[in-house]
Amino acid sequence: MNKEDILYWLREKDEHKLNKLWNMADSVRKQFVGDEVHLRGLIEISNYCKKNCLYCGIRVYNTKLTRYRMRDDEILECVKFARKNGYGTIVIQSGEDTYFSRDEIAELIIKIKKHADVAITLSLGECDEQSLKIWKEAGANRYLLRFETSDEELFERIHTAKQSKSLERRIRQIEELKRLGYEAGSGIMIGIPYQTYESLANDILLFKKLDIDMIGIGPYIPHPETPLGREFIKDYKNDEERFVPNTEIMTYKVIALTRIICPDTNIPATTALATINTREGRILGLKRGANVIMPNLTPPKYKKLYEIYPGKSSADDEPEVIHQNVLKVIEQAGRRVGKGMGNRREL
Ligand code: SAH
Numbered sequence: 001m002n003k004e005d006i007l008y009w010l011r012e013k014d015e016h017k018l019n020k021l022w023n024m025a026d027s028v029r030k031q032f033v034g035d036e037v038h039l040r041g042l043i044e045i046s047n048y049c050k051k052n053c054l055y056c057g058i059r060v061y062n063t064k065l066t067r068y069r070m071r072d073d074e075i076l077e078c079v080k081f082a083r084k085n086g087y088g089t090i091v092i093q094s095g096e097d098t099y100f101s102r103d104e105i106a107e108l109i110i111k112i113k114k115h116a117d118v119a120i121t122l123s124l125g126e127c128d129e130q131s132l133k134i135w136k137e138a139g140a141n142r143y144l145l146r147f148e149t150s151d152e153e154l155f156e157r158i159h160t161a162k163q164s165k166s167l168e169r170r171i172r173q174i175e176e177l178k179r180l181g182y183e184a185g186s187g188i189m190i191g192i193p194y195q196t197y198e199s200l201a202n203d204i205l206l207f208k209k210l211d212i213d214m215i216g217i218g219p220y221i222p223h224p225e226t227p228l229g230r231e232f233i234k235d236y237k238n239d240e241e242r243f244v245p246n247t248e249i250m251t252y253k254v255i256a257l258t259r260i261i262c263p264d265t266n267i268p269a270t271t272a273l274a275t276i277n278t279r280e281g282r283i284l285g286l287k288r289g290a291n292v293i294m295p296n297l298t299p300p301k302y303k304k305l306y307e308i309y310p311g312k313s314s315a316d317d318e319p320e321v322i323h324q325n326v327l328k329v330i331e332q333a334g335r336r337v338g339k340g341m342g343n344r345r346e347l
């Protein structure tokens with residue numbers, strides 16, 4: 001499939017024709033990654049962040065937010081739950097929180113590995129090469145860092161234009177991850193204001209070029225306590241001929257196209273998708289190319305405060321409830337829970 005084909009599908013509106021795309025993605029998924037759905041238990045360890053991404057609810061300038069950090073024993077409780085339920089991976093995510101030193105994160109990785117035979121994915125934002133090396137040695141297996149968009153101008157618009165070459169720096173970190181032996185995860189938001197179809201097609205091609213091992217694709221959800229969210233809610237009237245809407249259907253299209261173009265990669269049915277369609281978002285994600293779910297194991301009292309975007313799906317639910325719901329989703333999609341760590345390539 002070339003760029004022209006990608007653009008054709010991104011602009012296609014006919015539900016009947018789109019069935020062909022869903023079927024193609026589903027059969028590629030079945031052929032390359034099979035029927036297993038891998039569970040990655042997500043723990044959101046801190047909502048402190050020094051960054052100011054204009055779309056994100058936990059950015060440093062959101063002064064209305066109560067901030068938290070989880071203690072090690074609280075984190076290990078979540079790990080215990082994951083182990084008990086056979087999860088192959090723990091994902092440690094946070095804002096860019098300078099409170100945790102490089103060594104503290106390394107110690108946390110070592111402790112988790114002692115408690116459970118799981119793969120560890122880190123998602124702690126941008127960081128230096130030395131930290132990545134130390135965390136790798138401590139036992140981290142994967143790292144998630146979305147490039148958000150491959151369009152430099154758009155990237156700078158949704159971050160702060162002050163730092164030039166910021167997209168380039170982020171892509172360099174993704175390449176560095178691969179060199180250090182991590183599985184590298186990345187991803188994008190669908191329908192950020194002024195995102196063009198052309199740039200979205202380029203995003204998918206960049207996944208391929210960078211040979212990304214895990215690709216997170218979710219709709220942009222406006223947060224009223226952010227500059228971009230306020231602009232979106234007040235003034236933004238999307239011209240759908242020119243710019244990509246932040247819709248559910250557009251998200252499925254990008255998941256499906258990504259599956260076809262990067263056939264053996266891991267693609268989650270994201271929480272953002274479950275947020276815009278609680279009943280069916282994840283099921284349809286799984287039927288249109290996805291093969292991973294990241295159940296949120298963060299205790300509800302913290303999870304509620306990790307408000308990257310509003311209305312986050314299952315924000316009040318305990319891990320046990322979330323887990324049962326995820327099992328139902330997998331069953332309804334006609335699939336089965338994955339065994340082992342669900343690496344892209346078995347090591
Ligand atoms: N601080 C880390 C991890 C937390 S943010 C980092 O930035 O990598 C994780 C992801 O949440 C971001 O990469 C972004 O794609 C997504 N996100 C942030 N705000 C969002 C919003 N308003 N709508 C949808 N996704 C959002």
Ligand code: SF4
Pocket residue numbers: 049050051052053056057058059060094095096125308
């Ligand atoms: Fe911080 Fe990540 Fe949100 Fe940016 S997207 S403000 S780095 S948590």
